[in-house]
Amino acid sequence: MTSTTVTSDVPALVFVDDLAEGFGAPARPFHGASPFHRADPASTPIDVLDLGITRGDGVFETAGVNHGHPQAIDAHLARMARSAALLDLPAPRIEVWRRAVQEAIEAWGSDGHGAAKLIYTRGIEGTGVPTGWVYVWAEEPEGPIERRDGITVVLLDRGYRSDVAKTSPWLLQGAKTLSYALNQATLREAQRRGADDAVYTSTDGFLLEGPHASLILRFGDEFITPGTDQGILKGTTQGDAFDWLEGQGYGVGARQVRVEEFAAADAAWLVSSVRCAVPITRVDDREMAIDRQVTDGLNAFLLERDC
Amino acid sequence: MTSTTVTSDVPALVFVDDLAEGFGAPARPFHGASPFHRADPASTPIDVLDLGITRGDGVFETAGVNHGHPQAIDAHLARMARSAALLDLPAPRIEVWRRAVQEAIEAWGSDGHGAAKLIYTRGIEGTGVPTGWVYVWAEEPEGPIERRDGITVVLLDRGYRSDVAKTSPWLLQGAKTLSYALNQATLREAQRRGADDAVYTSTDGFLLEGPHASLILRFGDEFITPGTDQGILKGTTQGDAFDWLEGQGYGVGARQVRVEEFAAADAAWLVSSVRCAVPITRVDDREMAIDRQVTDGLNAFLLERDC
Numbered sequence: 001m002t003s004t005t006v007t008s009d010v011p012a013l014v015f016v017d018d019l020a021e022g023f024g025a026p027a028r029p030f031h032g033a034s035p036f037h038r039a040d041p042a043s044t045p046i047d048v049l050d051l052g053i054t055r056g057d058g059v060f061e062t063a064g065v066n067h068g069h070p071q072a073i074d075a076h077l078a079r080m081a082r083s084a085a086l087l088d089l090p091a092p093r094i095e096v097w098r099r100a101v102q103e104a105i106e107a108w109g110s111d112g113h114g115a116a117k118l119i120y121t122r123g124i125e126g127t128g129v130p131t132g133w134v135y136v137w138a139e140e141p142e143g144p145i146e147r148r149d150g151i152t153v154v155l156l157d158r159g160y161r162s163d164v165a166k167t168s169p170w171l172l173q174g175a176k177t178l179s180y181a182l183n184q185a186t187l188r189e190a191q192r193r194g195a196d197d198a199v200y201t202s203t204d205g206f207l208l209e210g211p212h213a214s215l216i217l218r219f220g221d222e223f224i225t226p227g228t229d230q231g232i233l234k235g236t237t238q239g240d241a242f243d244w245l246e247g248q249g250y251g252v253g254a255r256q257v258r259v260e261e262f263a264a265a266d267a268a269w270l271v272s273s274v275r276c277a278v279p280i281t282r283v284d285d286r287e288m289a290i291d292r293q294v295t296d297g298l299n300a301f302l303l304e305r306d307c
Numbered sequence: 308m309t310s311t312t313v314t315s316d317v318p319a320l321v322f323v324d325d326l327a328e329g330f331g332a333p334a335r336p337f338h339g340a341s342p343f344h345r346a347d348p349a350s351t352p353i354d355v356l357d358l359g360i361t362r363g364d365g366v367f368e369t370a371g372v373n374h375g376h377p378q379a380i381d382a383h384l385a386r387m388a389r390s391a392a393l394l395d396l397p398a399p400r401i402e403v404w405r406r407a408v409q410e411a412i413e414a415w416g417s418d419g420h421g422a423a424k425l426i427y428t429r430g431i432e433g434t435g436v437p438t439g440w441v442y443v444w445a446e447e448p449e450g451p452i453e454r455r456d457g458i459t460v461v462l463l464d465r466g467y468r469s470d471v472a473k474t475s476p477w478l479l480q481g482a483k484t485l486s487y488a489l490n491q492a493t494l495r496e497a498q499r500r501g502a503d504d505a506v507y508t509s510t511d512g513f514l515l516e517g518p519h520a521s522l523i524l525r526f527g528d529e530f531i532t533p534g535t536d537q538g539i540l541k542g543t544t545q546g547d548a549f550d551w552l553e554g555q556g557y558g559v560g561a562r563q564v565r566v567e568e569f570a571a572a573d574a575a576w577l578v579s580s581v582r583c584a585v586p587i588t589r590v591d592d593r594e595m596a597i598d599r600q601v602t603d604g605l606n607a608f609l610l611e612r613d614c
Contacts, residue, residue, distance in 0.1 A: 010355055010356055013355060041354075041355055041356075045355065046353035046354070046355055046357070046360055047348075047353070048317055048320060048348055048352065048353055048426075048440065048442060049317055049348075050353070050360070051491075052360050053353055053357070053359050053360040053426070053428075053485065054367070054424070054426070054485070054487075055485070055487040055488065055490070055491055056363025056484075056485050056486040056487055056488045057487065057488050057491050058488070060361070086492075087488065087492060088492075088495055117361070119355075119360070119361070121360075122491075133355065135355060156475070156477060157474065157475045157478075158475075158478075159466070159467045159468070159471050159474075159475050159478045159480075160466045160467070161466070161510070164466050167464065167466075168463070168464045168466050169492075169496070170463060170489065170492045170493045170495070170496035171464075171465070171466045171489055171492070171493075172488055172489050172492050173466075175488075177363075177486075177488040178360065178361070178362070178363050178486075178488065179363040179484075179485075179486030179487065179488035179489060180361075180362040180363055180364065180486065181362060181363045181364050181365070181394065181479055181482075181484040181485065181486035182477065182478055182479050182486060183362070184358075184362055184364050184429075185393075185394060185395075185477045185478070185479050186477045186478075188395055188477070189476075189477035203468070203510075
């Protein structure tokens with residue numbers, strides 16, 4: 001055990017033993033009948049040889065948690081399975097993961113706002129046995145101030161063409177992997193440029209997504225998100241947002257959006273599981289108005305959805 | 308502590324406490340006077356919230372170890388510092404890391420062939436305190452068979468232009484990060500295509516590097532490696548190889564190499580710290596002859612260098 005003085009304050013950690021097709025059964029006798037088990041986060045349990053750390057070789061999901069329920073969990077689990085397939089990881093046992101998330105929420109024991117992270121790695125180098133765990137933490141009940149006041153963004157090149165997922169699938173665009181160093185560096189670059197966040201663009205001139213969020217643009221009564229055939233993630237929150245918008249009578253659609261179209265948008269948001277819908281108030285040097293009515297309505301819905 | 312039945316067999320693990328400028332001193336009283344401390348790898352010491360695992364947010368180096376000495380350690384430490392700078396990590400304390408590597412080799416206690424991995428992450432989420440460790444493992448004394456018999460490679464698109472490091476530094480090309488999921492996926496794609504390994508190409512038609520190795524090509528009495536201004540790593544083994552080749556009277560140089568030039572090469576190698584110089588016997592569908600004399604001479608030098 002490390003004697004480092006810094007320790008984790010994750011409130012609830014659950015290891016997923018029977019995590020994937022073909023894996024898990026040998027470990028079960030040690031944990032009784034359950035396909036997962038609670039663990040003590042203070043005992044720092046990740047192996048130094050886990051490929052999740054030595055190679056960023058794994059996938060993850062982050063789901064909002066409200067009133068004891070993970071939000072959009074079906075969509076998160078489906079995306080995790082899709083990411084795992086893109087990485088040639090064994091198919092995750094969806095029902096086991098779903099129950100493990102619920103177990104972690106119960107271990108957390110709060111009825112408030114929080115978030116659950118699901119991590120699924122290729123496991124300890126040389127063993128061929130994948131590793132998985134879920135943890136839950138509390139979020140501010142009021143949510144981030146930016147949900148109300150908005151954020152400024154800069155457009156930053158992702159360096160790839162919009163057809164990269166089709167031409168070069170080994171670049172894993174469209175998979176939510178643990179290899180997020182570039183996403184983190186992109187956020188730092190945005191901050192260096194005086195902005196809060198970034199929107200990636202393709203080398204052939206299309207808007208893509210944020211480093212940690214999906215992009216939604218409003219053009220009149222139409223809401224548009226960049227299509228996922230461009231090597232970007234299928235947004236779980238974006239999906240729920242579009243359901244709500246349709247219910248409000250708006251049109252919704254996914255397509256390629258040229259960079260120049262940002263200037264014609266009436267409003268825009270970065271949406272993600274924990275921050276929900278954050279309005280964009282500036283793109284590079286151009287100011288944008290906050291669409292207060294849609295922002296507030298959408299966030300009220302996203303924060304209270306129980307699905 | 309996790310009760311998973313799979314455990315690490317890392318023989319020697321050392322945590323680096325005083326790992327970077329501005330960090331480490333508060334932890335020192337717990338470890339006596341030393342700026343690092345040995346740890347038990349079986350106690351699985353990485354925190355679930357370490358950004359190295361949640362975001363692949365860190366850098367690494369792998370150095371060969373021979374007769375109790377890490378090879379090309381100056382070059383590895385210099386590259387780690389360069390990678391850290393690209394990731395805006397605090398400057399690593401090079402002398403502490405150098406001594407930590409030696410400590411891990413002593414803990415390993417063998418005079419044979421091995422390898423040392425240095426990992427330096429952004430640390431546990433929310434603390435702002437980076438994390439670092441070194442571990443050492445044994446390699447086959449005879450080395451991989453491919454060092455003698457060679458490997459087949461396929462050319463695979465990296466998806467970026469060759470000037471990406473200049474235009475878009477936030478994409479971290481040229482940094483050796485923990486976000487290696489793409490490199491691993493590229494190797495799997497190569498194997499799916501019936502090859503052993505891959506050489507990346509840029510979208511504008513230049514040869515770059517392997518997912519885990521540098522490329523060296525022979526044209527007559529000239530040995531050429533793709534220049535590092537194209538967003539690729541400065542090869543530590545390639546550097547030593549060029550020193551040896553120059554000593555043998557050959558010319559060496561780094562420049563842009565067009566994909567078509569592969570066909571004109573007399574021989575080619577992928578070179579890296581642990582595998583050393585591995586001759587390439589096929590590129591896509593084109594067979595290449597092994598340059599036995601240079602391959603054997605170079606590997607004899609690389610395996611016995613004591614620097």
